[in-house]
Each structure stands twice: as C-alpha cells, then as structure tokens.
Amino acid sequence: MSRRLADLLEKVRLEYVQVMVDHGEGTPYLTAHQVCNTRLWLPGVELAALIEDDPKLLSARAGDLIDDDRERSNPCVGAIVTSNIVAAALEGLLAVAVNRNWLDVDSDGRVLVDAHELDSVPSVSGIDYTEAGDFVPERGRSHLSNIFHQAENAYMERLEEGPHDAYQLALMVASDHAVFTPDELAPLLVENPLLLGLRGDDLLDEELFEGDPPAGMIISAHLTEMLVQQLLDRALEVGAIGHDGEGQPILSETEEDNPTVH
Incomplete structure (x- = not known):
C-alpha cells in the first residue's frame, strides 16, 4: 500500500x-x-x-x-x-x-x-469518471501518443517490406505495442484521467476473466482496439486494404471489426 x-x-x-x-x-x-x-x-x-x-x-x-x-x-x-x-x-x-x-x-x-x-443504508452515488472535471492535459505529445506513433511506424515498415494481410498484421503489431501491466498503465491515467471512465463493453474474453476482468485489463482492451483501428486507417490510406463497390473496406471472413483481448 x-x-x-x-x-x-x-x-x-x-x-x-x-x-x-x-x-x-x-x-x-x-x-x-x-x-x-x-x-x-x-x-x-x-x-x-x-x-x-x-x-x-x-x-x-x-x-x-x-x-x-x-x-x-x-x-x-x-x-x-x-x-x-x-x-x-x-x-x-x-x-x-x-x-x-x-x-x-x-x-x-x-x-x-x-x-x-x-x-x-442509502444508495451510493459515486463520481462520473467519464467527465473531465478540472483536468487540463499537458502540452506536447503524451506517452500514449508516443506508443501509438511507434506502433504505426513499425506497422508501415512491415507493410512496405512486402505483401501482408493488413488486418492480421495490425493485430500483431498492436499486440507487440500493447500496454497491459498496472505499472505501464498508471502513468497513462495521470496523463488522461478520462481513461477511468472506460467500461468492459464486451471487449474481453469472458472465459479468461470469468466475466469479471481486472480494471487495468479494461483499459488495455480499449487501447488495443484504438491502436488496431488507427493502424487499419493507415493501411486504407496507402491502399493496403481494398474497398468494395459501396466503399467499405474488404476484410476476410475470419476478421472481426472489434477484436477481443485474450
């Protein structure tokens, strides 16, 4: 303590x-x-x-x-x-x-x-952690932005090396740069307390955590999802992922829009 x-x-x-x-x-x-x-x-x-x-x-x-x-x-x-x-x-x-x-x-x-x-005993009315309150972020690039920037650079380098399944590569790179441990996550909360407002939202494997994930893993799941989406956006920009006739990105049938953290 x-x-x-x-x-x-x-x-x-x-x-x-x-x-x-x-x-x-x-x-x-x-x-x-x-x-x-x-x-x-x-x-x-x-x-x-x-x-x-x-x-x-x-x-x-x-x-x-x-x-x-x-x-x-x-x-x-x-x-x-x-x-x-x-x-x-x-x-x-x-x-x-x-x-x-x-x-x-x-x-x-x-x-x-x-x-x-x-x-x-009265009902408990806690704090709404989705509200920023008096928090004012510091100027400059945050630690989380640096992590995402490094992941994006690694992703683009791998795409340039040759043909890849852009989605699976995004999952792989996001996993390599994922932030999971409490010691890694704690500084990110200080930079942005709004992360305290994140919820499970079915992003985590129910069997692994028995439907009751640790608080830190909820943050990790959301950050991983955000990073995967950012990498896919970059893949779309450089043409590594095609579009169908309606302008939707073409992903294989085994790929999911919202990956689950295991």
Missing part, C-alpha cells in the same frame, strides 16, 4: 471515530458506510494520482462490490477501483467499531449489524 493511500485511509478512520464520538454510538455501520463513500470517491485527477503511487489497484475486479446502481451492470474502471478501496476501508472501520465495543461479533468472528442499520 502506498503512503498516499495509507494516509487517506487513516484520515477516514480518524473522521469515523470523531463522528461516532460526537454523535453517539447508535449507528456504527451506517456511519462507517457514509464516511467511506463520502471521502473515498475521489475526482478523476486525484484517483489517477492514487493509482500512480499504487498501480496494483488496477488489479481490482468488480466482484459484488459495486453499490452505485448506475455502475453495477457495466462498471467503469474508476468505479471498480474505488469500490474496492471503499470495501477495504469499511472493513477497517468495522474492526475499529468492534475494538471500541460499538459492534459485537458472533462465535465465528463475524461482525453483527442491526437489521435497521442495514435497511437504512
């Missing part, structure tokens, strides 16, 4: 204790839930910085942790990461409540929460 995340969770813990002391011990679970969801849904720029310090956060999966109704069916990267942070923080606050005798545990060590508290 990064120092930035540890400090954030400590602030949440201190606020929780203070609220409980100031307002009584009647709703320890409800108060913990409120404090976590109020303090831990960070704006895109702040969440990107948090991930840069702790890229392993991009390994998070949605599981059954998404409480925001707008995000539950097809959660975005930001919602997946945040929901995991909230879940971990909530677990920590419940441990505090048990230690201070605000909550009891059963014989199996499970925290006991009154039914009226569970029934009173």
